Amino acid sequence: xxxxxxxxxxxxxxxxxGEASKPLCAFLQRWFGYCATGEVxxxxxxxxxxxxxxxxxxxxDLITGILGRYSGVAAPGLLTxxxxxxxxxxxxxxxxxxxxxxxxxxxxxxxxEDFVKQATGGDTLKARYLYGEFFEFKPTHKLQxxxxxxxxxxxxxxxxxxxxxxxxxxxxxDAAEGEEIGNGKYPRDMRIAEKLAAERxxxxxxIVAGAVEWYxxxxxxxxxxxxASEDYKEEQDRVGQFIDEExxxxxxxxxxxxxxxxGGLYPAYTQWCKASGVCALSKVRFWRMxxxx
Numbered sequence: 001x002x003x004x005x006x007x008x009x010x011x012x013x014x015x016x017x018g019e020a021s022k023p024l025c026a027f028l029q030r031w032f033g034y035c036a037t038g039e040v041x042x043x044x045x046x047x048x049x050x051x052x053x054x055x056x057x058x059x060x061d062l063i064t065g066i067l068g069r070y071s072g073v074a075a076p077g078l079l080t081x082x083x084x085x086x087x088x089x090x091x092x093x094x095x096x097x098x099x100x101x102x103x104x105x106x107x108x109x110x111x112x113e114d115f116v117k118q119a120t121g122g123d124t125l126k127a128r129y130l131y132g133e134f135f136e137f138k139p140t141h142k143l144q145x146x147x148x149x150x151x152x153x154x155x156x157x158x159x160x161x162x163x164x165x166x167x168x169x170x171x172x173x174d175a176a177e178g179e180e181i182g183n184g185k186y187p188r189d190m191r192i193a194e195k196l197a198a199e200r201x202x203x204x205x206x207i208v209a210g211a212v213e214w215y216x217x218x219x220x221x222x223x224x225x226x227x228a229s230e231d232y233k234e235e236q237d238r239v240g241q242f243i244d245e246e247x248x249x250x251x252x253x254x255x256x257x258x259x260x261x262x263g264g265l266y267p268a269y270t271q272w273c274k275a276s277g278v279c280a281l282s283k284v285r286f287w288r289m290x291x292x293x
Contacts, residue, residue: 005196071098104147
């Protein structure tokens, strides 16, 4: 079944309308196709990021509705925050799902890295529903975060960053009357959800085709996703930024503020974090990351 409204809308959301090659459109098709399967071999966590009015919520609402009971919305705090949900039924809700989405993380919220690794690793999970007995299940879900703010990721190990795919959404659907249309700028269509819902059969066929393509060739994130993910990693490397800005590296690593392993380096780092408006790592974690460099 054809889905012309959906195809046009997707090209606008990805800022690829009018382009002969649409790598981000093709990647999203593979991603949502993969999400429709029960496979978890990719071990990926998608962060769908961009300011408001960019169409990402419209897209996710459509896909979620089509996948029905195979999709779900994660409990608040499952992926971000210090402690996560207070009851294991938040994890139990993942059982049998194919695509699980968390909507929005507040500015400065910290990603629960250990849980993301666990929940995307393919290992058996243990959980229970309220008043129920514990049970074990093999994951079939793929996790994604839909957000206007990138979560803070404190670790720089490959265990977390090989999982992260930052998918940028740069379009704006807020053009005023008379404003030039195109190049990622479009008027808001108040009936777009209704129009897209009318093409659900065609969109389902698009998802299935994406699953077939994924089974053949894998996810293959395009350059725009790879570059955005790498920029995100560099942006989150606060220790690296501190060393680059405040330290001099000689034959042996020397810190221009004090001695290499003396009491001056960590206090200087915490002061730098305070001045930069970012949260400082613990002393143990700071030295661990500093030694890795």
